[in-house]
Amino acid sequence: MIKFKHVYKIYEKDIKALDDISFEIKSGELVFITGPSGAGKTTILNLLYREDTPAMGTILVNNTDISHLKGSKIAKYRRSIGFVFQDFKLLFDRCVFDNIALPLEIIKANTQYIKNAVMEYIKKIGLLGKEKLNPWHLSGGEKQKVAIARALITSPSIILADEPTGNLDDFSAWEIITMLTDANKKGATVVIATHNKEIISRVGGKVIKLDKGRIV
């Protein structure tokens, strides 16, 4: 369960990125966060990832106030989350395979298991034969798919996806959304920030609509 209670995020010069935000997301729910550019979508996901803490208010995840987590507890908490970043955040000093394998290496999964699981995802995202390439050489859409595979590879209980279809054509966008909805069907709580109204209306689910840091 994810609960925002009267959350404010204020950047310097009094920019209120979030202005008294309260909502609840139940475990296993699929939720879209929508709203125009600058509305605060990425800010909400960053707070949930404990990348940042609110100026005021409480963020509970499974009854833990995540703002109070420190050091190794933050790292442990993040292991329960798959994050698809708006700018991918792929690592360009390693190949596609190693990018997707990273979360499994962090949890010290067995080498053979990693090999099988990563190759299965590489097949699923249509990049078979490109696993040894540096992601630098991939198209924008292919990079996005690698970012999605990396977020899903450990079957996390919470998946946060920031504009995951931003760079994709309709067909690829739908493939990505299907990967996220499949993870949701298997029980993950999935939160997707997107401008794409067509996807929201096709998928359904709960919608949190933001404008200028407020829920509208």
Ligand SMILES: Nc1ncnc2c1ncn2[C@@H]1O[C@H](COP(=O)(O)OP(=O)(O)OP(=O)(O)O)[C@@H](O)[C@H]1O
């Ligand atoms: N580090 C920062 N310093 C100052 N202001 C920031 C910072 N990060 C975000 N903001 C401001 O907070 C507001 C919300 O930004 P946010 O990135 O959450 O919007 P968004 O809804 O994700 O937009 P987009 O659809 O363009 O991704 C914006 O006005 C932005 O300029």
Ligand SMILES: [Mg+2]
């Ligand atoms: Mg954003």
